[in-house]
Amino acid sequence: MSHRTGSSDTVILRHVKTGSSDGGQLDLSVTALPAVQLDPMPGWLTGETLKEQGVEVSMPNLPSSIRLPRLSPSPWRLRVVAHGPRTARIVLAPEGHRVFTQPPTWLGIVAEGASTPSSVSEGDREFRLDGDEFSVSVDRSPFTLKITDREGRTVLRTAERLRQVAGFPMAPPALLEAGRATLNLELAASEDILGFGEQFGRLVKNGQKLHLRSEDALGTGTGMAYKPVPVWHSTAGYAGFLNTGAAVTADVGHHRPSVLSLSLDDDALDLFVFVSPDPAQRLADYTALTGPSRVPPPWAFGYWMGRCRYHSSTEMLDVARTMNAHAIPCDVLHLDPDWLVVDRLNTDFIWNEQRFGRRKDFVARLAAEGKRLSVWELPYVDPASPIYADLEERGFFVKKDDGATAHLGGTPTPDGRPRALIDFSNPEARAWWKEQHRAFLDDGVAVFKTDFGEGFPAEGVLAEDTPPTHHHNLYPLRYNSATSEAIAEITGRAPLVWGRSGWAGSHRYPGQWGGDAESTVAGMQATLRGGLSYGMGAPGFWSHDIGGFFGPELTDGLYVRWTQFGAFSPLMRAHGLRPREPWAFGPEALKIARMWIRRRYELLPYLWQSAVESVREGLPMMRPLHLAFPDDPVAVGIDSEFMLGRDLLVVPVFDDSSGPATRTFYVPAGEWTDFFTGARYTSGHHTRTFPLDTMPVLVREGAAIPTVRVPETARNTDEILDQPWVVHRFGRRDEPLPPFLGFDGVIANAGTIEIVDHDA
Template identity: 30%
Template sequence: MIGLIWQGIKDLGLKTLWNSLQYQLRQRRYRTETAIVALEDYRRPGTVIDMSRDGRTVTLQTVSGAYAITVLAPNLFRVRFRPDGDFAPPFSYAITKPDAVWPPCDFTVVTTDAAVMIRTQRLTCRVDRESGRLTFLDPHGNVISEEAEGIAFHPAGPVVCRRRIQPDEHFYGLGERAFGLDLRGRRYETWHTDPQTYQLEQDPIHLCIPVLVGLHSQGQQGYAILFDNTFRGHFDLGATEQDVASFEAEGGEMRYYFIYGPTLASILARYVELTGRTPLPPRWMLGYHQCRWSYYPDERVRKLAADFRHTYRVPCDAIYLDIHYMDGYRCFTWHPQRFPDPAGLIADLHTQGFKVVVIIDPGIKADHRYWVCQSGLENDVFCKLPDGRLLRGPVWPGDCYFPDFTHPRVRTWWGELCRSLVEIGVDGFWNDMNEPAVFGPLGTTFYDVTRHDLDGRSGDHREAHNVYGMQMVRATVEGLKRLRPDERPVCITRSGWAGVQRYALGWTGDNESKWDTLWLTMPMVMNLGLCGLAHTGPDIGGFNGVASGELFTRWLQMGVFFPLMRAHTNFHSPDQEPWSWGEPYLSINRRFIELRYRLLPYLYTAFWQCHQTGAPIVRPLMWAYQDDEATHTLDDQFLCGDNLLVAPLIAADADRRTVYL
């Protein structure tokens, strides 16, 4: 215990550690107990007793509630089940295309004594009359996905859907997962968590996306399910029962979108039509970027720029400023001694061809003399507890208030704050700590009872947690569009949700300087791409730990082919620039960064394809060779765009490897 306290003092400082301990004690007052519900205690829809059709929606009354199955496109159905049968228009942070905007879609409804079948040219949803179970079939009557016991609900709030796993089925997606490409056989949580640097097979971490991609029948059947529910949930992909996959949430509605391929390309095309497309970035975002926690003071930043341009002559497009540029870690401020003339510094960097990206966290220091805090209090933008008190929690500045980004007025207020940085020339914004994270034991976040506006619907943090980070970057990007309407906004996020790709790019969070993490980068980026978040990449060299010259160089060589090519490391690590290990690494690193710049036309074409069709820039080989079963679990090589196969060296002292062609 004494050792833990001493480590806390070293990492956080005595005052912040004390604030963290107080936060944990207050948590007892606001703790909510989550009901543990046995599977046999759930209720099921039961027998179908009536059916009606209104436009593109078929409503099926059952003994225990009702289904509303909506045909949005020939290969896209939305399934809702409610015990009360009250189907108000669905609100969703994930979905960007309203029902009314979808073109008309022809479908038929066929009823028999055994089933109700809703059929388009490409997809059939069969509802068993006796049990209410759903099965999705292709045009030839083959099973794409079928329910086991099916949908179930509990009066205390939890909902679950259990589906049969096909014998040769593989699963992908689910956002940022520290696992191999094929996710089958494990249970995953959907609850954004700051892992304080993650290890292989640690779950959950920064960015969960409730999108599951399934592939079976020797690659002939591909589909995706978007579980449109923001409460804490789980995907069990055969961990509890080998032949059953389930997705569940602790509250909210059972609502999911079923997308049929059968190809991965057609699945992603429909998914981004539903949730939003990756915007084309400015060209400088495709260059090499240099970051660390932190480059300061301004003389250190100027030296870094000179090292790139003159001393070592290594191409670079962007320099990042981490939290030490701020005055006491107060967002939207500059440290008066470390950065006395930020506008002059940024202008000088621009003259040398560098862009500047600064970090901004959601926590606003609870200091009534601080202009952002004053403005937030005056405009009533901060999250509150049920008793009306402001939520206070410790992060980098100490005790902080936190904006409620689920309120439109708060998003507008936040976007306007960006003006102070935009006007002095800041080019990009890096939104961190937005799981949201609070200092404390692993997984500490806002109290469950914290109130949120939820765009006028009102609710608590159990429903808002998973969309908090996405609404933060939404506020940032919408503000940047107002402030610089003629420029493409740049926002990088550590957390997000389904649809975050329409606002921001991501990175794979606080990784380790290890060889197994170098390999892990590939399946993480590939699975994120299969969830629509194609613009992403790792901290090259690893964030936590000390990279060798060989490890950094191997990571940089791989990074040439990732959408985001950024080196980053933490406060305690030695320098981690391309020249930090001398020769031969400097020459090798320079040559591969130059290769990145020669590939810019090719990479930009891949980004254009992504913007148009949802095709990831980094693709698993099964993307192009879906009928080759060997590719369904292959996660140590990948495709970059249409024409490049990348097979990195991922072991120490290796000078060759096996490549699957």
């Protein structure tokens, strides 16, 4: 039999040699042994006897020539600490690894790293740490790891039990191969896995193999991801978070049907496990560890309009005036790279006065039409820029090992020019970048679209003192945080960016959008899946390009259906390579799109309550049904509809025709009422046909939905914030209204709110 190994240093962790259970934590010495992977028969072996490894030596088809590797142990270390009543931190790495001397916050992902008291014990067969609501058990020999909840139920266990017919282990609990650490976990019979960031495939990840590396995904159907996050949820009752910037491969029962295999481009595993049967509680605990998002200003929840590209101030002012003429409220107009003198993949902050005039005057003219300005940027500088040489001389660019300037990787450049990247880990470069925003903000620019950021090259090295394997995925986090902090520090208000790239912790810097979706039904469907998946590990404010960014000519019907979906997303922006203004799609589409945009403005008080709740509770505004109904076995796999906040069930219609469309959808437990038609629904699957101007938006029985009156002449949120509120009550006539938070942060006076009762 042949043997296949990744390198000569492949080892499997086999035995806990010694350990300390003092100080409320487990600190154990683990022996790792050289190992080989068999070929073609699946399985792993160390140099121990076959009996010691549990191989069934009586099998008649046992290979006759098995060459065992040498027995030369190497020392590893395992540390287990409690980080809250439901949270365990498990660090596993070679003895002497730097991770053991660093606080959990060292990579900038974890925001709060304090451990909490726990009890530890040592027995003949195992070591054990008991937190308030979980226990971690580590078997001495062979090495295994198991986590149970407070009821004694196993929620996570390593995969040592999984073997092929001759008894060869197929998924050793932990191993190191070619410098990559791997943790193999056993998937229970009915266990589903969700998460891993903005993934555009099915919400339940079982059967998928995902490569978590921030990429310019070039769409939503390429298999790549702009914002992967090494966070996942298991229906067995836990969530996991790998505290790393290294690329991670998550094989969720793809290669081995009952194994969740997690491999990363690093030799250390730093794993946080959040134990709770409630995914919302697990997500809240993760958010408490990594830091909350912030509520954007009220105007951010209005309608945004963009195009790639508007070429002049005249063109953008015409769009603003046409919006007003059609009575379509709109808060933000977005300007892509044409504002730069050296545009394309370059940001040097040199404003193009030839196209847009003086920036302050242009912003003022937009404001006179009731619109704010969003400005595009990216963290790359082109050598054609007049400031390139100065920035390079000052050491502000990402470098290579030899000190030379590193060049943009991954993202194609049309002319092949070797663009450089700002090093945000260099304090002077970061300060320079932040300061460049001051004049824009002083002139009234409202928000920056932090585009790209996924192009950190393989040979790139940051100035900060972290291992290079972490740099690629940490770069989007550093980039978005720098711009977000600049806005907060210069304006004193809640910052807002519109980011494409991301990693764990990116939710702290709202908001994000789903990248360059194709203008097809498949693109719309993938976009929603990406947003729902992202929300499971990045609980903040996510959105998408209404109509998709590129592709076949967008149909009138799909534009309307996507606008309906966008009107009930956390943030709402239309954007694409070609026009996305409602009047570009004919009079019927204009009429229907205007109706749904105005409906969004009417729901601003509800959106505001949901946004505040999202930040307070560490939950996304757009929620998979599984977050709201964790005990519903059907809800876990639903990724074609979502909850917006606590009480609205939104059912997008995926269709590109202008006629009625038939939609089958699922309604969770309870009684539900369509907010706009009054149609009643009970739990179960329903099939209905919806004309182009309708989309199911269902309200949970017992809910109170605050709305605001929107005058026909209202141009933006500023012009409706002081309008009367109307609360729609559904089946709670005898109950007092809950307290509602006004846009000024003060509890709204229920005595001045009109109430409309919707009878059951």
